[in-house]
Structure formats: C-alpha cells, structure tokens
Amino acid sequence: MKNLSRKLAQFNALPWPDKRIFLAALLQLPLFWMGLRVLGLKRYQAWLHRKPHHDSGMLTQEEVMRMGALVNLAARHAPVPATCLTRSLLLCRLLQRKGTDAQLHIGVRLTQAELEAHAWVEVAGTPVNDRLDISEQFAAFNGILPLAAFQSP
Numbered sequence: 001m002k003n004l005s006r007k008l009a010q011f012n013a014l015p016w017p018d019k020r021i022f023l024a025a026l027l028q029l030p031l032f033w034m035g036l037r038v039l040g041l042k043r044y045q046a047w048l049h050r051k052p053h054h055d056s057g058m059l060t061q062e063e064v065m066r067m068g069a070l071v072n073l074a075a076r077h078a079p080v081p082a083t084c085l086t087r088s089l090l091l092c093r094l095l096q097r098k099g100t101d102a103q104l105h106i107g108v109r110l111t112q113a114e115l116e117a118h119a120w121v122e123v124a125g126t127p128v129n130d131r132l133d134i135s136e137q138f139a140a141f142n143g144i145l146p147l148a149a150f151q152s153p
Contacts, residue, residue, distance in 0.1 A: 018066065018070055021066075021071075023074075025071045025090060025091075025094070029078040029080060029086060029087065029090060032086050032089055032093075033086045035047070036085065036089070041085070044089075045089070059100050064095060064100060065128060067091065067098075067128070068091055068121065068129035072087060083119075084120065084130075085106070088104055088119040089119070091128065092121045095123065101123065101124075102122070102123050104119065104120075105120050105122055106118070106119045106141065107119075107138025107139050107140040109137060118137075118138050120134050122135075
C-alpha cells in the first residue's frame, strides 16, 4: 500500500500536461503491443501512417525529450511487456501527431555470438528515448531486412 501511495504522490506531482501524456501512453501501450503482435511491424506501421498527422506546431527539444521520458515511465508501469519496439513506435507516433519529424530506428549488434536488436526514436539526429550514444552501440538499418540477411554464408 505504501508503494501505491508513493506512486500516486509522484503522479500527482507531475504538471497537468505531463499527466496527460503519461496517461495517454499508459493507455496506448497495450494497443501498440497488440497491434504489433497481430499485424506485425510492417503492416502496423502502414496502418498507423494512414491516419493524418496533426500539425499543432513544432515541439521544443525539451518538450520532445520530456515526452520520451514520460513514455518510458509509462512503459515501466504498463500492464503488458513494453519492449523497446513497442514504446518507440508509440513515441514516434505521438511525436509525429504533434508535427515533429520523428524517426524510428531499429538497429542490431553482435555480442558474444548473439544477435541483439534494439529500437529507439530520433528527432533531428538526437535519440529521444534512449542514451545519446545508442546509435554507436547498434548498427541501424532502414526498412525491414529479409531473414536471409541474418544467416551465415
């Protein structure tokens, strides 16, 4: 009960615009999680891009970074597993709906003979929901690579 009281106090301490973003992310994360599982990344992205973007003016860099932090915070409290792809896809869509040119990046790296994949969002070349050096840690690629690209010769 003490933990719940602490979480509610932290939520109440947020300014109203941050509360709205946090709640929107918390409610939409399960939908994005389900959309990815049902449609797959390529079809789900195509479906998301069918809906028009709302241009409510450019967000400042501070607002963009704050939105990234709030989506990450909501992901920690989501009722579904909020993977990097789920939260990055949601953040990218939220930023694009605000008129911000956000780009979803998916990268891979090989560590100890294991292939790891990671997703993050960048605005003007700056990672929004991850470490600033994330693009140095993972080799990003555009589009979806065919399965054959990951098989040894």
